[in-house]
Amino acid sequence: MPRSETAEKDTGRDPADIVLDGVGVRYGGKGSGAVTAVSEVSLSVGAGEFVVLVGPSGCGKTTLLRLVAGFERPATGGVDVRRTVGVVFQQPRLFPWRTVGGNIAFALARHGVPRGQRAERVAELLERVGLAGTARRRTWQLSGGQQQRVALARALAAEPQVLLMDEPFAALDALTRERLQEEVRDLADTTGTTVLFVTHSVDEAVLLGSRVLVMAAGPGRVVAEVPVALARGAADVAGLRTTPEFSRLRGELAEVMRAAAQD
Numbered sequence: 001m002p003r004s005e006t007a008e009k010d011t012g013r014d015p016a017d018i019v020l021d022g023v024g025v026r027y028g029g030k031g032s033g034a035v036t037a038v039s040e041v042s043l044s045v046g047a048g049e050f051v052v053l054v055g056p057s058g059c060g061k062t063t064l065l066r067l068v069a070g071f072e073r074p075a076t077g078g079v080d081v082r083r084t085v086g087v088v089f090q091q092p093r094l095f096p097w098r099t100v101g102g103n104i105a106f107a108l109a110r111h112g113v114p115r116g117q118r119a120e121r122v123a124e125l126l127e128r129v130g131l132a133g134t135a136r137r138r139t140w141q142l143s144g145g146q147q148q149r150v151a152l153a154r155a156l157a158a159e160p161q162v163l164l165m166d167e168p169f170a171a172l173d174a175l176t177r178e179r180l181q182e183e184v185r186d187l188a189d190t191t192g193t194t195v196l197f198v199t200h201s202v203d204e205a206v207l208l209g210s211r212v213l214v215m216a217a218g219p220g221r222v223v224a225e226v227p228v229a230l231a232r233g234a235a236d237v238a239g240l241r242t243t244p245e246f247s248r249l250r251g252e253l254a255e256v257m258r259a260a261a262q263d
């Protein structure tokens, strides 16, 4: 049974995994140097949804992700996150003194997986991100794309029901980026994981998202919402790019983003 149905059955309420209600975040205390990073943001992400945040630099996308992850506290409003959260950043942030497997085993240990089960779980997670057989390698022996896969495997080690991704593929070459987009999309499809994903790329937003929230700066706020659910069928990411529907949604989103930037 899909998780959204389970949640509905269990609680009898709206099955949203993430709810932000009139949230504001300020950096730098209350003095004159304080920055209002985001103001009056309300949004809701349903169980199993893939929601993408886009907007100009400094509009508060990372701040919203950090808020949902529990790394920031709101100055105003409420944050309700109902399920366990995993985070993947733009940089992999691996421990260089540990092996690939050691990085993932560390996350498994924190998640309470007994020592005797960790090696098997490490192998499973590496297989899942297309890095089978690399457990004993050093992280610095891997390419940027491979390191980002390890970061994804490490986030998945805690079996999060919500995955927060902050421009995770921005630093990668186009082909690696496409492969990882495919993997994340498949992961979301097959496990029903709820994803909140930040990107600067209009293409990436349309290829991955079911809904895009467009933000504007000064102060950061959500100004538009664009449904972008592409009929995926059997097509992979490369195939989807060639469809008229992709071009149409891409044009529509770019237009909304242009209008939002002039707000």
Ligand SMILES: Nc1ncnc2c1ncn2[C@@H]1O[C@H](COP(=O)(O)OP(=O)(O)OP(=O)(O)O)[C@@H](O)[C@H]1O
Pocket (backbone or CB within 6 Å): 027, 028, 035, 036, 037, 038, 055, 056, 057, 058, 059, 060, 061, 062, 063, 064, 220
């Ligand atoms: N630790 C901090 N201290 C003070 N101001 C901060 C801090 N972090 C972010 N800000 C400010 O808050 C605002 C929102 O920043 P945030 O990083 O959330 O934006 P963003 O949309 O993710 O930007 P980018 O697309 O460039 O990554 C910006 O004005 C930024 O300068």
